[in-house]
Amino acid sequence: MSSETKRFLLEKASGIELADFVPSPCISVCRMDPATGLCEGCWRTLDEIARWGGAPEEERRAIWQALLQRAREEP
Numbered sequence: 001m002s003s004e005t006k007r008f009l010l011e012k013a014s015g016i017e018l019a020d021f022v023p024s025p026c027i028s029v030c031r032m033d034p035a036t037g038l039c040e041g042c043w044r045t046l047d048e049i050a051r052w053g054g055a056p057e058e059e060r061r062a063i064w065q066a067l068l069q070r071a072r073e074e075p
Contacts, residue, residue, distance in 0.1 A: 022060035
């Protein structure tokens with residue numbers, strides 16, 4: 001993930017825990033990285049992307065937490 005994409009994702013994540021509505025992490029950079037299996041824009045897996053539309057808010061928050069963990073682990 002580029003530093004700019006990572007920064008944008010982290011900015012988008014701020015305040016999600018207190019929000020009534022959990023926004024999609026999509027930033028319209030929709031390319032899957034074959035090495036990681038993650039979207040290069042939002043760092044979701046194909047499964048997370050597929051589940052998002054029907055996921056309850058609690059699951060969406062869990063997906064965001066997974067994305068933030070991935071961002072923290074990225075060098």
